[in-house]
Amino acid sequence: MADARPLRRRPRARAPALLAAALLCAGALSACASTLQEHPVPHNQLEYLLAAPYPVYWLGGSFAGMQVSEVVHDPSDAWSVQYGRCLEGGEGECVPALRVVTSPDNSFLPGGSTPARHTRIRGVPAVVEQGGRTIALATGAVVVDIYAANARTAAAAARTAVAIGVPQAPRAPLTPALPDTGFARRPLPKQVPAPLAPEP
Numbered sequence: 001m002a003d004a005r006p007l008r009r010r011p012r013a014r015a016p017a018l019l020a021a022a023l024l025c026a027g028a029l030s031a032c033a034s035t036l037q038e039h040p041v042p043h044n045q046l047e048y049l050l051a052a053p054y055p056v057y058w059l060g061g062s063f064a065g066m067q068v069s070e071v072v073h074d075p076s077d078a079w080s081v082q083y084g085r086c087l088e089g090g091e092g093e094c095v096p097a098l099r100v101v102t103s104p105d106n107s108f109l110p111g112g113s114t115p116a117r118h119t120r121i122r123g124v125p126a127v128v129e130q131g132g133r134t135i136a137l138a139t140g141a142v143v144v145d146i147y148a149a150n151a152r153t154a155a156a157a158a159r160t161a162v163a164i165g166v167p168q169a170p171r172a173p174l175t176p177a178l179p180d181t182g183f184a185r186r187p188l189p190k191q192v193p194a195p196l197a198p199e200p
Contacts, residue, residue, distance in 0.1 A: 046071060046164070049079060055163035056102045057144045059083065063160065064153060066097055077183075078103040087149055098153055100161060101145040105183045106138060121158050123173040137161070138177035 049056040049071065056079045061068055066084030073079055084097035117128045127136045132151025135158045137144045144161055148154035160170040 048073065049081070050165045052079060054102070054104045054142055055140060055166055056081075057100055057139075057142070057161045058164050059098075059100060059157055059160050059162075063098065064156065069096070070094070076103065076105070078105075096147075097149045098157060099147045100157065101147070103143045103145065104141065104181070106141055106143050106178065107180045107183070108143075121174075122171070124175075124177055126158070137174065139174040140176075141178045141181045141183075 046061075046068070049058065058068070058081045063083050068081060068083060069085060070082035071079070072082075078101055080099055080101045082094070082096045082099045086094035087097055088095040114129050119126050119128060121135070121137060125138045128134070129136075133148050133154050135146045135154050137146075137158060146154050146157045146161070148157060162168040162170060
């Protein structure tokens with residue numbers, strides 16, 4: 001004869017505690033998983049790009065799943081926008097997945113000793129090097145250099161780059177390169193000494 005007593009369920013008091021422990025472990029492991037974390041750049045740093053005296057090119061707040069992770073204004077007056085985490089190195093010695101550099105010195109298209117292919121991309125002169133991982137575009141009064149971990153990402157970036165704060169569609173033709181603006185012959189503001197105070 002079967003037992004007529006109702007089945008009693010065990011209390012579930014342990015389930016929330018186990019779930020909380022699992023979440024804490026997952027958080028701790030993800031924090032320690034990589035010393036090369038990707039940290040998006042605050043919007044106020046991007047505002048400096050809008051104040052530059054020449055158009056600065058970028059790929060938007062994110063590109064191919066990578067956020068803007070660094071914005072640098074170097075002593076040559078060029079602006080660099082990095083996407084994604086460092087593939088090698090870290091702060092100060094980062095080799096990023098993707099970097100877009102805008103230089104106001106349009107007197108030449110950079111090129112090294114490696115084989116290069118001269119072509120046109122979006123209607124402007126371009127130099128493709130490093131097996132397609134490096135692309136330099138001459139547009140308007142600037143040169144835009146794209147450095148990527150692979151040729152496919154570099155090519156996609158070259159087709160997408162736009163000047164920040166300027167109405168322009170990705171893949172649209174770029175502004176034709178201007179003649180040498182003479183930027184390289186002018187001293188940078190940091191190279192000009194401050195005027196001497198008048199003698200009393």
